[in-house]
Amino acid sequence: MTAPKTALVISAHAADFVWRCGGAIALHAQMGYEVTVLCLTFGERGESAKLWKQEGMDLQTVKDVRRKEAENAAKALGAEIVCLDKGDYPLELDRQDKDQIVDVIRRVQPSFMMSHSQYDPYNTDHSYTTQIALECRMIAQAWGHKPGEKVLGAPQLYLFEPHQTEQMGWKPDTFLDITPVWDRKRAAIESMEGQHHLWDYYTRVAENRANHFRRNSGGQAGGRECKYAEGFQSIFPRTVDEL
Amino acid sequence: MTAPKTALVISAHAADFVWRCGGAIALHAQMGYEVTVLCLTFGERGESAKLWKQEGMDLQTVKDVRRKEAENAAKALGAEIVCLDKGDYPLELDRQDKDQIVDVIRRVQPSFMMSHSQYDPYNTDHSYTTQIALECRMIAQAWGHKPGEKVLGAPQLYLFEPHQTEQMGWKPDTFLDITPVWDRKRAAIESMEGQHHLWDYYTRVAENRANHFRRNSGGQAGGRECKYAEGFQSIFPRTVDEL
Amino acid sequence: MTAPKTALVISAHAADFVWRCGGAIALHAQMGYEVTVLCLTFGERGESAKLWKQEGMDLQTVKDVRRKEAENAAKALGAEIVCLDKGDYPLELDRQDKDQIVDVIRRVQPSFMMSHSQYDPYNTDHSYTTQIALECRMIAQAWGHKPGEKVLGAPQLYLFEPHQTEQMGWKPDTFLDITPVWDRKRAAIESMEGQHHLWDYYTRVAENRANHFRRNSGGQAGGRECKYAEGFQSIFPRTVDEL
């Protein structure tokens, strides 16, 4: 019996994984992958405006609410969630934090990883997270880091869809059909009660990405029917036996 | 019984397909693909220096020799070859030429296409060929072009490896293991008698690309053994059901 | 009394101006601009699949239907439309065609121009049109071209939104609020009877661009309410008296 395949999503703030790759998570979970979501922060300072507008709000309450939402979303998607609570806006990680992330990477031994776009002038936490993901991937591959542990192979790092893609220099090279798990993604989206204004926005994104899926799979001459899709940019080249 | 899969390589000059994607051709031919190589020219003016250095050489003789070499190479690789003899250095195509290329595309109905890098300051025939490949792919998709014919779907266009990759802005995103068919590629290479100086050059390229294949498939922690490989850059995004 | 301001949209195929800048056209028309849409082709061969699937269809009928749709759309938007019928898939223009376009540019004397993205591997007619737009803008500025005519100033060239923006390297630097004229754009969209599958697609695009408008105008701390928007990329720098 072989071990199940695994995947690891590194998300700067608690909600990012939902909008940007909730479908990929649910789809792979359904296929038997063990998917782990690593949230570096809860987005408690920067992405919880609705909560902060309530009178008498305090940081711990915001974190608690956001954690709960993220856990509900992960559950809806069928993923394990790990929250590191490193503090957002700005996110700043030291050597010990990196080691902690490396521990998760080595434990999961992901078949593929996911994180943010490499550039984001609106949100420096996002691009910083991707830089850290690459750095920790490298450490996890080092035979001399905690010698004796199983080292990491060479998993792909997919960059999931940022908000305002063109401003981030993000270009998807892979479209994934998430139609079979759309209900789960929508359920996860609806867990994000504080960001109601994004529910329909990301539903429209999924519908339009499905149009791209259809076109690139053959268009009006054989394109695959697809109602919802997600797009990803790959950092590393693929290795294949057939084109 | 389903029809065999097909592939189409559009090569500016007679020898290009050998150095740059001979392995991909042989491998897919071996898998049962029907692979067609479309040579727009014989490289008779610009890539036949050795022949021209012979006293009394004339254009028809150069073309004949080069055609023979290309046919031998195609045979070694297991591919059909179509030579259009459009004239090289510079290659210039009119509307009728494009229609002729579209005819080939529609006849082949390729699962994937291959051509040159999109930029090449050393050799404008190369980048022009890729521009034409994209234009003819578009025409072949048009329902109003020769109505009643089967229109083209949305095949990937892979850009094969140019000489001096970095000067061409070419970045491979896909490495293909061609170890099983290396002997056939080497045989095709040796058909190119006028370009002996490139035989070992492209053997070394294949060996070094194999190193890249191993690294990207896992490196020292699970990388796939591979002795010879080829690299390709994709123009269009992929559509998948699993990452 | 000063002359009304003017704008010129150069569209490769009959429907492009509707999806991509119908809002900008209607908005400026409503402000008193005289907006001219120059359609180089009807998209008769490449963008009329639905018509071609009808038995016994012929080229002239397709053109007639598409022209009618385009005229209806232009009318809904409040623009003048000029159709040159140059033939699509591929579009190919000679010196006389360019002169004809220059004549239109000089007649209109546009305050700003609009055309396609500069790169489009799916549709080479699009990028070719933009290249021609730049070339004809240059000719229209030449004092020695038809001396005595009023030469062109230096209007901005806005690139309107292509399909699959990230694949085209298109990056919007300007978002226009088209909420006040959304009904007119939707009416123009519904004139495109043969491309029903795009009606909702481009409605979703407009809704999501409105989200970008709100964010870039201040977000949750002062962002302007906006329900529908369009995005544009500028080719030339702006000249201003206040930042």
Place this chain on the structure above:
Amino acid sequence: MTAPKTALVISAHAADFVWRCGGAIALHAQMGYEVTVLCLTFGERGESAKLWKQEGMDLQTVKDVRRKEAENAAKALGAEIVCLDKGDYPLELDRQDKDQIVDVIRRVQPSFMMSHSQYDPYNTDHSYTTQIALECRMIAQAWGHKPGEKVLGAPQLYLFEPHQTEQMGWKPDTFLDITPVWDRKRAAIESMEGQHHLWDYYTRVAENRANHFRRNSGGQAGGRECKYAEGFQSIFPRTVDEL
């Protein structure tokens, strides 16, 4: 009565704001904007060669001289100046420093911000400052950062002109006519007594940018007269009601 508009310039070293956006500062000050210049350092180590060549020079004296020059320049331009004295060559900022910058941003509530180019291989303080400007802009927008304070909207970040623009990948998209305030900019320039070799250099830059202003505003067919100009690159898209 509405509050005056405001602008914030974040300058790595004391003199940068003078050469690069002195005209923009003076022009907006004259229009009634309250312009604040935030100098992170005095450029005391890296941009004060002339002082250091004097025998017996010490760090405090250099700082005092440079501060005085910067204050004189700010006065000539009509701007408030805030000097943080964080140390240059290299500039290194910690969390507390960032909070201090955020405090200034929130206090000013700028209509627009300005800083350096995003890349500068000659001077890493410059690109680091822009990175910090983006990070602090993000923090200033966070409702959970010092809850209760007025959060920041979404001001444009203009990148002012670096030295050797092409090496920095800097591309201006906005030219500002500074003719009406040129005398004030030249006066500010002349406050920089230690960098006499740059006085005429940046006067020539302003004159040549005016040529660009004229060309882009219409050239020989209606271009606006302009004797001195400055160029800026925008990070974020604009939101407009008219193109």
Place this chain on the structure above:
Amino acid sequence: MTAPKTALVISAHAADFVWRCGGAIALHAQMGYEVTVLCLTFGERGESAKLWKQEGMDLQTVKDVRRKEAENAAKALGAEIVCLDKGDYPLELDRQDKDQIVDVIRRVQPSFMMSHSQYDPYNTDHSYTTQIALECRMIAQAWGHKPGEKVLGAPQLYLFEPHQTEQMGWKPDTFLDITPVWDRKRAAIESMEGQHHLWDYYTRVAENRANHFRRNSGGQAGGRECKYAEGFQSIFPRTVDEL
């Protein structure tokens, strides 16, 4: 006795070579190079506004005046000039025109070539000329083109400085000290009587490029004194024996 070294400048319009590489021409001429300037057009339609504003002007007169100016400039610089009179705005070349350019290249056998930037949205003649220069360089290298003639080696193609460098994506990698021949360049500039408005503009460019020369040759710690310079971008890599 060895043959003198040679250089070839391919200029779209008659005046381009003066502003953009007049110093390089004069300097190499003074060193003994035989420098040939190939003007594809006189810039008669597009860059002769001042002449066209004169009443009763006609095309032949404009050409005559422009030719005279160009000849005077070439003489001042010490270069041979060849004018092809192919027609500007737009420049369009056919196969015969290319062959004619190849003839010049082969006759000159240049040690290095010069032409325009690769992108120019303001002036498509410029970028088209560079594309043609690369194409003709390739043809000139072909052993099968006019067999028996001496084929071309692999000369560098330097792109000289365009107007509004940043808009053209032009990045200089080589600065040439033209101080010893500045008088000759200024004399050539003053031959361009119809473009008086550019005399001081390009003098300022040369002075500011000298500042870049000084900085890159050592700055305040050993930089070479230099009063006037020109910048160039190289297309091809250099081959050297010492770094």
Place this chain on the structure above:
Amino acid sequence: MTAPKTALVISAHAADFVWRCGGAIALHAQMGYEVTVLCLTFGERGESAKLWKQEGMDLQTVKDVRRKEAENAAKALGAEIVCLDKGDYPLELDRQDKDQIVDVIRRVQPSFMMSHSQYDPYNTDHSYTTQIALECRMIAQAWGHKPGEKVLGAPQLYLFEPHQTEQMGWKPDTFLDITPVWDRKRAAIESMEGQHHLWDYYTRVAENRANHFRRNSGGQAGGRECKYAEGFQSIFPRTVDEL
């Protein structure tokens, strides 16, 4: 008697300088340059897999072995080596470390410097090292850093060849013929006993770069014979008196 010329190589890990610029080191050493190699780490954790696979291995032993190998390689190349032992995977440097690097730069006063590519998603130590090299070059130029010391001029920074060049966005603009010292480079390569799998890989790289050298120095019409070469990318423009 003039002082000998000098060069400084900044290498993230002990072996990098061997594969990537061993030829340049040996060649310049042979010409009389004093070449200093600054190894920031031994690559002890991340690039010593073979050692770590031995039972009972410990960090100090790995460092000792790797130091010995690096010293042997430097000796074979004729260079001085300085090992800072800062710790790899990840490399992290503080202010004191930077000052130490600046001390080396100022002591060496290099005619040119060398380091890694600016981007490397596989190995963030590499790109971080180049960022530090640029930062320390800037500090070394500051008159106010340790006043009284001889400040640095403006040496070129060459980026040596990374593994998988295209993935790093590295583009060589300079090819150096290292044929005369190939034996020394191969000897240095063979000092790297733990990375036997790379010996032939980098021999093939040198052979293929020689092909590029030949092509760019004239190809089949006068190209220089060359058996082994190395490629480099320049960060800064050159200043020359002849093109």
